[in-house]
Amino acid sequence: MDPMRAVYQRLLEAYGPQAWWPAETPFEVIVGALLMQQTAWRNVEAAIRNLKAAGLFDPATIAAAHIPILRKHVRVAGLFRTKPARLKAFCRHLLERAGGDLATYFDRPVDEIRADLLAQDGVGPETADSILLYAGGHPVFVVDAYTVRIGRRIGWFHTDAYETVQRRFEAHVPRDLAVYREYHALLVVHAKTVCRPTPRCDECPVRTRCAFGRRRRRGRARTIK
CATH class of the missing domain: 1.10.1670.10 (Helix-hairpin-Helix base-excision DNA repair enzymes (C-terminal))
Structure with missing residues (x-):
């Protein structure tokens, strides 16, 4: 072998x-991947709980939210000056690119999606591939x-x-x-x-x-x- x-x-x-990634939806995987950078997973989980409790857990509501509001809820995940803006910008991109529909967003050649992800602020190769693998269902290592x-x-x-x-x-x-x-x-x-x-x-x-x-x-x- x-x-x-x-x-x-x-x-x-x-x-x-x-049984990883522990998420209820592909969108939750994306949010987790964006918030995961330079922090422990327990902090990401806390931030996700905060966003859900505030009714801020879909591309449209996050894209429309004011940065100070997002900052309040994701602060526990660290990098609170950059992560809220990146999360908001990514959700705006999802709306512009696919109307917020993840099935549409991921229904493209994997190289095209990966290039699109890498073009977003704060998304490096590891984050892009985590999103492709766990949210998009594309077999990339x-x-x-x-x-x-x-x-x-x-x-x-x-x-x-x-x-x-x-x-x-x-x-x-x-x-x-x-x-x-x-x-x-x-x-x-x-x-x-x-x-x-x-x-x-x-x-x-x-x-x-x-x-x-x-x-x-x-x-x-x-x-x-």
């Missing part, structure tokens, strides 16, 4: 299905810092260049929407619990496939001798 597919299977066995950390330690690549890492995964893992969603989520949970900045290699379910882990074990063996 391909090494990347084998690691996916082992992580799935170790952690189980993650999302790369983040966790993906890079794990992949480099295992020895799959020696770069943090987004497109290079993404191409590597997409070349080795079949383009399956459910698999791409699950694999990304599994890498996140693995990086947060085991493959941390200071890794817990002895607890790692893929340690036998990891170049970093093997080097660590050899180093310990030499020390013991």
